[in-house]
Amino acid sequence: MPPPSAPVSFSMHGIAVSGGIAIGRAHLVSNALLEVAHYQLPEHLLRLEIARYEQAISTVRRDLQTIKQQLPAGAPAELDAFVATHLMILGDKHLSEEPKLIILREQCNAEWAVKLQMEDLVEQFEQIEDEYLRERKQDVVQVVERIIKALLGHPSQVAVREQESDIILVAHDLSPADAIQFKHHQFAAFITDVGGVTSHTAILARSLNIPSIVAMQRARDLIRDDELIIVDGNQGVVIVNPDKDTLGEYRLKQEQWELEQQKLKRIRLNKAVTLDGTAIELHANIEVPEDVVKARAAGATGIGLYRTEFLFMNRREMPDEEEQFIAYRKVAEAMKGLPVTIRTLDLGADKQMNPDTARSCTNPALGLRAIRLCLADPPIFHAQLRALLRASHYGNIKILVPMLSTLSELRQTKLMLERAKLSLRKQQIPFDEDIKLGGMIEVPAAALTAEAFAQQLDFLSIGTNDLIQYSLAIDRTDDSVSHLYNPLHPAVLQLVEMTIRAGEKLGKPVSVCGEMAGDPRLTKLLLGLGLRQFSMHSAQLLAVKRRILQTDVPRLGVLARKILNSGDSDKIEPLLDKLNLQ
Ligand code: PEP
Ligand code: MG
Numbered sequence: 001m002p003p004p005s006a007p008v009s010f011s012m013h014g015i016a017v018s019g020g021i022a023i024g025r026a027h028l029v030s031n032a033l034l035e036v037a038h039y040q041l042p043e044h045l046l047r048l049e050i051a052r053y054e055q056a057i058s059t060v061r062r063d064l065q066t067i068k069q070q071l072p073a074g075a076p077a078e079l080d081a082f083v084a085t086h087l088m089i090l091g092d093k094h095l096s097e098e099p100k101l102i103i104l105r106e107q108c109n110a111e112w113a114v115k116l117q118m119e120d121l122v123e124q125f126e127q128i129e130d131e132y133l134r135e136r137k138q139d140v141v142q143v144v145e146r147i148i149k150a151l152l153g154h155p156s157q158v159a160v161r162e163q164e165s166d167i168i169l170v171a172h173d174l175s176p177a178d179a180i181q182f183k184h185h186q187f188a189a190f191i192t193d194v195g196g197v198t199s200h201t202a203i204l205a206r207s208l209n210i211p212s213i214v215a216m217q218r219a220r221d222l223i224r225d226d227e228l229i230i231v232d233g234n235q236g237v238v239i240v241n242p243d244k245d246t247l248g249e250y251r252l253k254q255e256q257w258e259l260e261q262q263k264l265k266r267i268r269l270n271k272a273v274t275l276d277g278t279a280i281e282l283h284a285n286i287e288v289p290e291d292v293v294k295a296r297a298a299g300a301t302g303i304g305l306y307r308t309e310f311l312f313m314n315r316r317e318m319p320d321e322e323e324q325f326i327a328y329r330k331v332a333e334a335m336k337g338l339p340v341t342i343r344t345l346d347l348g349a350d351k352q353m354n355p356d357t358a359r360s361c362t363n364p365a366l367g368l369r370a371i372r373l374c375l376a377d378p379p380i381f382h383a384q385l386r387a388l389l390r391a392s393h394y395g396n397i398k399i400l401v402p403m404l405s406t407l408s409e410l411r412q413t414k415l416m417l418e419r420a421k422l423s424l425r426k427q428q429i430p431f432d433e434d435i436k437l438g439g440m441i442e443v444p445a446a447a448l449t450a451e452a453f454a455q456q457l458d459f460l461s462i463g464t465n466d467l468i469q470y471s472l473a474i475d476r477t478d479d480s481v482s483h484l485y486n487p488l489h490p491a492v493l494q495l496v497e498m499t500i501r502a503g504e505k506l507g508k509p510v511s512v513c514g515e516m517a518g519d520p521r522l523t524k525l526l527l528g529l530g531l532r533q534f535s536m537h538s539a540q541l542l543a544v545k546r547r548i549l550q551t552d553v554p555r556l557g558v559l560a561r562k563i564l565n566s567g568d569s570d571k572i573e574p575l576l577d578k579l580n581l582q
Pocket of ligand 1: 307346442465513515
């Protein structure tokens with residue numbers, strides 16, 4: 001018998017969104033449902049197709065039974081019940097028998113038959129009044145996904161067999177709601193077929209500090225479960241089934257990267273002061289209260305952006321005022337008097353509370369998002385403002401309002417804030433009477449009228465991710481236009497500078513909390529444009545601090561101006577390289 005042939009080695013390229021190098025086993029995240037093929041079968045093959053379906057059902061049953069047996073002793077009872085429910089659904093004739101009849105009737109492949117059956121079942125579930133039972137449709141969908149994976153030959157047991165730290169997730173797409181769940185896991189890396197460089201999923205990858213690549217195009221098709229892969233998050237390269245030499249080379253690169261990260265830790269306690277003595281504030285962006293631990297470990301002198309919407313995701317009901325108060329207070333207390341800038345809800349666009357039930361609209365990024373959504377739903381906004389105010393008694397909280405585009409939105413927000421304050425005063429609940437209110441400048445209209453906003457607000461924070469999206473008309477989640485997503489576009493730089501200048505003129509602090517703030521290549525340029533406050537994910541903080549420590553601000557002026565006034569993006573890159581050498 002010939003020896004089994006070695007697995008084919010190949011490499012793929014995508015957009016690097018989070019640095020580092022990971023070497024591990026691929027775990028295909030199932031979205032098998034999206035990719036189900038439909039084809040007709042000749043009559044003489046239908047029996048074989050039915051046998052294939054029966055085989056898939058047996059495989060899934062075996063997998064579920066193994067999972068049940070392998071549940072650790074201390075696992076929560078719900079987990080056992082969850083697997084038992086899935087086994088029950090699998091055994092029900094609606095899934096074990098009826099798809100076989102569909103194969104015969106429609107003369108179609110098994111994947112298509114079970115998908116048709118699932119759609120039918122989901123529709124029936126949606127008619128149920130009882131919310132709990134209605135939600136059980138998710139279980140049906142998950143079981144069908146398992147069946148389809150088994151039909152496609154994608155085993156679903158990797159997560160059970162292996163250490164999480166060796167797992168590289170390979171997905172077609174991940175929503176921010178999916179990605180936020182990774183905060184409780186320790187995967188080695190993740191790669192996706194689609195996604196833009198500042199999509200919220202990419203931002204979360206950066207916050208996890210694991211190598212990640214998006215826009216890989218066909219990774220989910222070409223990579224098989226359990227294959228050995230290298231993810232180079234610095235270069236945006238994935239190598240599948242590497243040979244011995246390549247593996248050795250990347251192990252070395254991985255060691256060097258880790259050494260570099262260790263070295264950076266030495267400046268953790270250094271003050272962020274430039275060579276000429278200009279003091280810079282370095283704050284952290286967080287998504288969940290637990291992120292504060294990393295922020296403090298990285299030496300952040302405050303939280304510059306707490307994206308509260310993640311508290312609202314992956315759940316059926318909104319968190320009430322009390323739950324929000326507990327979360328905000330936790331962050332305020334953990335930061336021990338340092339500033340904690342909490343952003344009011346920025347739901348909408350790619351951040352949906354429950355993607356399955358999200359309202360569809362043609363242009364979600366231009367729709368009812370962020371402050372627009374809050375003003376359209378006063379009870380939700382009122383509860384959040386009360387929770388924020390109550391928490392302000394326990395620390396140094398500032399409120400930040402996302403996506404302002406008109407002063408009238410700001411006036412309405414202030415009225416709502418006054419109403420929340422009044423209700424607390426009436427109940428004699430303490431809060432910081434002098435709480436500071438800031439606005440995000442992330443819509444070009446707001447940047448162009450930044451002075452008017454600065455007059456009415458205590459501070460400004462530039463959300464460059466959206467500012468770029470809206471000024472260059474590029475959907476930040478769409479990889480087909482991500483090559484046009486350019487922080488160095490002269491229009492973007494001018495809007496940023498205009499906002500910094502408005503703050504300076506009116507004596508109001510201005511920070512940048514978009515991804516530009518965490519890119520060390522842009523640190524000197526932003527300093528040269530007058531920025532003195534940066535907020536970024538903790539993982540990026542030390543690399544930016546190192547740049548700050550090496551900078552002599554007065555030397556930046558001439559080149560920074562030249563870059564700002566250059567009308568041509570292509571001329572900016574070489575000028576930036578020159579600036580970074582100063
Ligand atoms: C931004 O738009 O730059 C920002 C910081 O907010 P988000 O990324 O959450 O939209
Ligand atoms: Mg934004």
